[in-house]
Amino acid sequence: MTLSNEQKKAYRAIGHSLNPIVMIAGNGLSEGVIDELNRALDDHELIKVKLAVGDREVKKAVIAEMIKICSATLVQQIGNTALLLRRNPKANPNLSNLNR
Numbered sequence: 001m002t003l004s005n006e007q008k009k010a011y012r013a014i015g016h017s018l019n020p021i022v023m024i025a026g027n028g029l030s031e032g033v034i035d036e037l038n039r040a041l042d043d044h045e046l047i048k049v050k051l052a053v054g055d056r057e058v059k060k061a062v063i064a065e066m067i068k069i070c071s072a073t074l075v076q077q078i079g080n081t082a083l084l085l086r087r088n089p090k091a092n093p094n095l096s097n098l099n100r
Contacts, residue, residue, distance in 0.1 A: 020050035
């Protein structure tokens with residue numbers, strides 16, 4: 001899914017106040033991490049992910065793999081933090097970061 005600049009700006013504004021839900025350490029993407037990413041994206045739709053995997057190239061590769069596996073969209077990446085979006089039409093309004 002491609003986002004317009006206005007949509008990215010709105011999602012970044014929402015994401016600014018969010019805390020990272022998932023932390024990815026040096027091991028990269030294990031099956032447990034992928035399961036947690038999918039659960040968090042289903043529940044919250046817009047999440048922050050903290051990466052502690054190494055240099056820039058490794059970080060870019062992990063983010064690209066994460067987006068591909070989870071069918072998410074990268075809204076923004078700053079330093080070690082990525083903001084991911086995956087719309088869920090059946091999201092719980094009490095958990096979704098987009099409906100607040």
